[in-house]
Amino acid sequence: MPEGHSVHRIARQFDRNFVGRRVSASSPQGRFAEGAAVLEGRELVQAMAVGKQMFLEFEEETWLRVHLGLYGAWDFAGEILVDPTIASANGRMGQTNQRGTELAEPILDGGGENSLTSIGAPRRARVHVRMSEQTKGLADEGAEWPPPVVGQVRLRLLTASTCADLRGPTACTLQTPDEMAATVAKLGPDPLVGDPAEGEERFVRVVLRKPTPIALLLMDQAVVSGIGNVYRAEMLFRARLNPHTPGRQLPEETARELWRDWERLLAIGVETGQMMTMDDLAPEQYRAAMANRDDRHWVYHRASLPCRVCGTEIVLEEIGARKLYWCPSCQR
Incomplete structure (x- = not known):
């Protein structure tokens, strides 16, 4: 989806x-x-x-x-x-990674997530x-x-x-x-719609009162809009957060960091057309990640492979009828 x-x-x-x-x-x-x-x-x-x-x-x-x-x-x-405000995979505008390194040559994604045509150069x-x-x-x-x-x-x-x-x-x-x-009123906040600060307050307020596991809350479109299976797994890993933690047991600052991370990742996704969730990559690593989705995620789609951080085998389980990837060591 x-x-x-x-x-x-x-x-x-x-x-x-x-x-x-x-x-x-x-x-x-x-x-x-x-x-x-x-x-x-x-x-x-x-x-x-x-x-x-x-x-x-x-x-x-x-x-x-x-x-x-x-x-x-x-x-x-x-x-x-x-749209001239959005980076292109066809290289006309170049591409910029999260650290600001401009890549002059085109990077084409063989996995089909992005395209040289979806949103390109002006x-x-x-x-x-x-x-x-x-x-x-x-x-x-x-x-x-x-x-x-x-x-x-x-x-x-x-x-x-x-x-x-x-x-x-x-x-x-x-x-x-x-x-x-x-219809819109029933949806959770979207960082690109309305005031992000108000969206953050709304998200945090809901999460901190729910006994539901945070892995389910992030996929609940009435709690926060736009997060799917890929972003959910990656955000939880980036926060080093156990996916089964009830929302009401989260420290408030952790809930706020989740929202701010979603705000940041969503902006990157809109700009590049790809769900890039790894930070501070060298230009060559970034080029590889933009060309191959398997190189741009921490845990998603990496069941039974070693964690990129600690080497522990990534776990795949089903929660809420959807697949969840996570590291049981980094995300205790």
Whole structure:
């Protein structure tokens, strides 16, 4: 399932390519035909992400809520105006690691998490882009326009030059402003939405009164928005925190550090398109990590391998029906 950084990147892609433009809307699959008919010909007013959910506001106070879930993805095609504020994997802007080391050459991720196309350098390109947790690469330039419908497209949004196809979402619904506000109100704080300081207070207040293990609280979208399996495992390791510790047993400062670490990691994820969770890497290590997801995490996906810090075998267990990776020595 796409974690928070991916959804924020998708929202920024919509902001660059669709906001301020009238769109043609259709549901080739037919499952969203009535909703598409409502959106047809309306101007997109704004795009925003809150955690793992995205909201597109159209004229006449109509909101489109999309939750990609496990299988959803947006495919963009046409003239893609990419965000100049976000680093690119294609090297046009270079890449900067957490310590500020600029890398002049492109770094391409063979694992599929990032792409040279998802959010790139400040240019206009006729490309094909898949935006999900498993981003795909470019299609041939000069392809048919508008692109042919491929597979089960729930919703197609089309301007004169850009196309966005939605496939396989968990949720794709129209909402009134009140309904949209009610949906957002049920979500936990997101460091990139509203005042981060207020978000921190809200997060800490909830965590410190819960008897629930912190590993479950971090995945609860009503407690904090956007954290998924990868960020959860990595944040707990970075904090050297036993995942079974009840929230109410955490020192307040530990809870605050968890929030601030999420704020930092989310910003890195939005900038790079990758869930980079290791700090202070030398340029060569950073290059290897950006190219291979197995080199950019402390514990995630490392079951039975030695801990990078102490050498203890990383444990894999199931908690809340999701896999959890952790080091029983570092995270006592």
